[in-house]
Amino acid sequence: MLAFAARHLPSPRRWLVRNLLISGLMATTAIPAAGIAAATDNDTVTLYNGQHEQAVGLLVADFEKRTGITVRVHSGEAPEIANQLAEEGRSSPADVYFTENSPELALLEEKGLLAPVAAATLAEVPAQYNSPKGDWVGVLARESVLAYNTAQVAVGALPASLLDLAKPAWQGKVGIAPSDGDFLPLVSAVAALKGQDVALAWLRGLEKNAQTFDDDEGVVAAVNRGAVATGVVNNYYWARLRQQNGPAGMHSAVYHFMHGDVGGLVNISGAAALAAAPHPEAAQRFLAYLVSEPAQALLATTDIIFEYPLRPGVAASPLLKPLDQLQPPAIGISELGDDANAAPLLRQAGLL
Amino acid sequence: MTIGVPVGPARRLGAPRFAAWRVASRRRRTAAGSRPPPFPLLAAAAIVALLGLLPIGVTLSRAMQVDVAAAGALLFRPLVGRLLFNTLALVAAGTLTAAVVGTAAAWFVERTRLPGRRIWASLAAVPLAIPSFVTSFAWVSLSPAFQGFPGALLVVTCAYYPLLYLPVAAALRGLDPALEETARSLGCGPWQRFTRVVLPHLRPALFGGMVLVALNVLVEFGAFALLRYRTFTTEIYAEYRTGFAGPQAALLAVVLMMLCVAFLAIESVARGHVRYARVARGTGRVATRYPLGRARLPVLLGFVVLVVVTLGVPLGMILFWLTQPGAAAITPAEVSAGILISSTLSSLEYGAAGASLTMILAFPIAFLAVRYDGPVVAAIERAAWLVQGVPGIVVALALVALTVHTLHPLYQSSLLLVIAYAILFLPLALVSIKASLQQAERRLEDVGRSLGLGWAAVTRRIVLPVAGPGLAAAAAMVFVAVVTDLTTTLLLAPIGTHTLATRVWVDTSTLAFAAAAPFAALMATISLLSTGLLAHRFGGTNRLRNDLTPGARR
Numbered sequence: 001m002l003a004f005a006a007r008h009l010p011s012p013r014r015w016l017v018r019n020l021l022i023s024g025l026m027a028t029t030a031i032p033a034a035g036i037a038a039a040t041d042n043d044t045v046t047l048y049n050g051q052h053e054q055a056v057g058l059l060v061a062d063f064e065k066r067t068g069i070t071v072r073v074h075s076g077e078a079p080e081i082a083n084q085l086a087e088e089g090r091s092s093p094a095d096v097y098f099t100e101n102s103p104e105l106a107l108l109e110e111k112g113l114l115a116p117v118a119a120a121t122l123a124e125v126p127a128q129y130n131s132p133k134g135d136w137v138g139v140l141a142r143e144s145v146l147a148y149n150t151a152q153v154a155v156g157a158l159p160a161s162l163l164d165l166a167k168p169a170w171q172g173k174v175g176i177a178p179s180d181g182d183f184l185p186l187v188s189a190v191a192a193l194k195g196q197d198v199a200l201a202w203l204r205g206l207e208k209n210a211q212t213f214d215d216d217e218g219v220v221a222a223v224n225r226g227a228v229a230t231g232v233v234n235n236y237y238w239a240r241l242r243q244q245n246g247p248a249g250m251h252s253a254v255y256h257f258m259h260g261d262v263g264g265l266v267n268i269s270g271a272a273a274l275a276a277a278p279h280p281e282a283a284q285r286f287l288a289y290l291v292s293e294p295a296q297a298l299l300a301t302t303d304i305i306f307e308y309p310l311r312p313g314v315a316a317s318p319l320l321k322p323l324d325q326l327q328p329p330a331i332g333i334s335e336l337g338d339d340a341n342a343a344p345l346l347r348q349a350g351l352l
Numbered sequence: 353m354t355i356g357v358p359v360g361p362a363r364r365l366g367a368p369r370f371a372a373w374r375v376a377s378r379r380r381r382t383a384a385g386s387r388p389p390p391f392p393l394l395a396a397a398a399i400v401a402l403l404g405l406l407p408i409g410v411t412l413s414r415a416m417q418v419d420v421a422a423a424g425a426l427l428f429r430p431l432v433g434r435l436l437f438n439t440l441a442l443v444a445a446g447t448l449t450a451a452v453v454g455t456a457a458a459w460f461v462e463r464t465r466l467p468g469r470r471i472w473a474s475l476a477a478v479p480l481a482i483p484s485f486v487t488s489f490a491w492v493s494l495s496p497a498f499q500g501f502p503g504a505l506l507v508v509t510c511a512y513y514p515l516l517y518l519p520v521a522a523a524l525r526g527l528d529p530a531l532e533e534t535a536r537s538l539g540c541g542p543w544q545r546f547t548r549v550v551l552p553h554l555r556p557a558l559f560g561g562m563v564l565v566a567l568n569v570l571v572e573f574g575a576f577a578l579l580r581y582r583t584f585t586t587e588i589y590a591e592y593r594t595g596f597a598g599p600q601a602a603l604l605a606v607v608l609m610m611l612c613v614a615f616l617a618i619e620s621v622a623r624g625h626v627r628y629a630r631v632a633r634g635t636g637r638v639a640t641r642y643p644l645g646r647a648r649l650p651v652l653l654g655f656v657v658l659v660v661v662t663l664g665v666p667l668g669m670i671l672f673w674l675t676q677p678g679a680a681a682i683t684p685a686e687v688s689a690g691i692l693i694s695s696t697l698s699s700l701e702y703g704a705a706g707a708s709l710t711m712i713l714a715f716p717i718a719f720l721a722v723r724y725d726g727p728v729v730a731a732i733e734r735a736a737w738l739v740q741g742v743p744g745i746v747v748a749l750a751l752v753a754l755t756v757h758t759l760h761p762l763y764q765s766s767l768l769l770v771i772a773y774a775i776l777f778l779p780l781a782l783v784s785i786k787a788s789l790q791q792a793e794r795r796l797e798d799v800g801r802s803l804g805l806g807w808a809a810v811t812r813r814i815v816l817p818v819a820g821p822g823l824a825a826a827a828a829m830v831f832v833a834v835v836t837d838l839t840t841t842l843l844l845a846p847i848g849t850h851t852l853a854t855r856v857w858v859d860t861s862t863l864a865f866a867a868a869a870p871f872a873a874l875m876a877t878i879s880l881l882s883t884g885l886l887a888h889r890f891g892g893t894n895r896l897r898n899d900l901t902p903g904a905r906r
Contacts, residue, residue: 083596213580222496
């Protein structure tokens with residue numbers, strides 16, 4: 001019956017039309033004006049964010065309180081934002097880019113879109129976690145792991161290598177999220193360490209074996225409820241699920257690939273200032289804040305994000321295996337590259 | 353007096369995007385003069401039509417940047433086949449279940465002595481006012497088991513069966529009881545009368561409704577993304593997430609647009625052919641209602657289940673999560689009063705701005721279509737019709753790709769988002785504006801003019817009072833559509849802008865259901881209130897009955 005509204009013509013109700021039109025017109029003209037009003041001083045900073053939105057929300061609120069600088073946040077999936085910055089080029093309104101994985105920063109660095117990070121900021125973090133060129137600073141580290149359902153897989157049956165998951169024995173027993181920003185660096189790492197052909201064969205095997213999800217949250221939740229036996233995720237997704245469900249609600253555990261297997265890749269979440277930033281000073285202040293003691297402590301203790309803080313002396317969440325006990329593959333930031341090959345490989349394998 | 357012709361019933365409120373739509377309909381045009389349309393009007397309408405076609409042009413040109421070999425490799429890969437299968441399987445299953453549920457509900461409400469008919473009739477239409485991604489938020493937060501095809505089918509059926517219920521109910525009300533009486537006198541039993549007389553007459557309404565469901569399923573994004581069911585729209589979004597507005601996304605978008613246009617074409621062809629008319633001159637009557645007898649309880653139970661599933665679960669789950677502490681979410685994101693108010697305000701502002709611009713842009717085309725004829729007018733109408741075949745995600749991607757380099761001042765501006773809404777909901781507004789303008793007949797204006805009123809006075813004193821309520825209803829419908837829009841807002845919202853829809857999205861996609869609940873509740877409230885107000889003011893059941901009862905119309 002609702003659908004017939006327009007056919008009926010009761011007594012005139014012009015006020016409604018008039019009110020709607022007038023308020024609408026006012027809104028049409030007012031909104032864009034407000035958007036343009038952002039001044040080009042250093043009281044604001046525009047953050048393009050590929051990290052988890054809720055965690056960044058905490059950081060931004062704290063930063064605003066400490067400095068009085070207003071942060072405008074544009075959030076999205078990390079590779080999307082990186083490609084957006086590349087498309088926008090020098091006309092981008094962005095001051096700072098904060099992302100989950102280093103290859104996205106490498107891409108922008110290659111294109112010459114990043115400004116050098118202040119030396120004092122770089123010095124807060126061990127040098128191996130920063131850009132070799134000094135164009136971006138490492139903020140957090142995350143480990144790639146295999147989450148497994150404890151009722152479905154015995155510890156002894158877990159694979160020694162990530163590449164084993166492409167073998168027929170694992171058909172239907174693997175969950176992956178190929179369009180999640182965190183999967184691309186893993187593909188890049190396999191390609192860099194084992195070669196393109198091995199990487200493609202591995203992905204083709206996964207295409208046969210794996211159930212695909214949109215994001216790591218979906219993978220780890222599926223593993224925990226037993227919909228799939230194992231899942232390739234970053235460590236903190238499991239930690240977050242444990243935080244939500246409590247120990248009693250966990251039917252899964254985390255398996256760390258050891259002995260330098262590519263599956264145990266440790267990725268750097270970093271940040272950079274844009275070369276064409278409209279607010280360069282505020283941008284550098286935000287970078288300095290990200291590696292400062294209070295920000296790193298905030299990130300280490302919040303229940304929202306479970307990543308390793310890179311500033312020495314700030315302890316990671318006890319839910320995580322200590323960073324120095326991991327045995328990640330021997331691959332440097334420059335060898336990992338910019339993920340340029342990852343998406344084409346995924347498409348070739350039919351995963352994207 | 354026509355009986356079976358779809359009476360433009362599927363004018364939607366809320367989530368789905370498509371409305372019943374006829375191009376250059378062969379209806380008798382009231383005093384459609386042979387005068388050519390005034391040039392300014394024609395120019396305005398043509399500009400709007402071109403604006404509407406802009407996303408199609410941009411998408412095609414972006415897709416063309418991929419060289420042929422690469423395009424072949426991209427299009428003819430297993431994934432595209434799987435997406436095609438996923439999408440079409442859901443389209444087929446969803447239209448069928450919606451048709452069965454919608455027809456059954458309509459028949460029991462209209463043709464039986466069902467207790468509480470009026471209440472069921474109202475409740476059956478309400479799901480249209482609940483955005484489908486809120487429905488899927490509810491189901492997926494109830495249990496992750498609803499992910500995948502079964503969940504997607506359930507959500508599609510819940511969200512869109514009113515698109516079948518409404519036209520079928522209208523067709524049943526308009527059906528001449530004499531036909532069934534004749535069949536009965538010729539020895540047909542009740543089931544035979546239904547299958548051989550009633551059902552064939554419902555065919556136009558059924559078919560039109562099913563195509564609307566199919567189109568809505570094709571362009572739906574949020575609901576399927578939350579249910580982790582991969583269709584073309586979710587895959588275009590995945591491409592966007594890994595590569596921004598690249599040519600790969602444009603290629604997939606072209607395939608999706610072709611699917612949409614194919615369904616639009618099927619619909620318009622079908623509408624052109626099926627027509628049932630009552631030719632007798634006698635007074636029409638309202639059909640007798642069948643007693644339900646022993647079936648009364650099971651049927652009532654069926655309606656209770658229907659309402660619980662389509663309304664109870666979505667609204668109930670929102671209420672449930674509202675009472676949960678934020679810590680029940682994986683990410684206990686802060687939900688402060690300030691964030692709630694600012695998101696609500698920006699939803700309302702964009703709703704108002706979107707509705708205004710859409711009305712302003714749609715008006716010239718609607719006026720032209722109602723008052724004038726000719727090949728140019730037909731071409732403009734056809735262009736506006738084609739805009740329906742462009743899903744929101746494609747419109748948004750095209751506008752991003754266009755403004756990131758050229759037209760840069762518009763990039764990331766709120767004006768661009770409002771323009772996107774106007775393009776997206778142009779067809780929706782056109783349907784209603786045309787209907788209300790048809791009521792304001794040319795003759796009335798002529799009378800006014802002959803009595804010495806000027807152009808402005810005629811508009812103010814005759815056209816607006818007659819067409820005004822219908823126009824307001826059209827604006828309100830676009831308003832609700834904008835407030836509940838997810839895809840376009842997600843891609844085009846200016847930096848720092850969050851609407852209720854994007855808040856629900858951010859929290860639900862990270863499984864933070866408790867954090868999403870207040871935003872979902874506010875959005876559902878706005879949508880239900882606006883829709884309820886609209887129905888109350890402009891479409892009472894009695895009025896409806898009068899209008900559709902044979903013989904009651906002029």
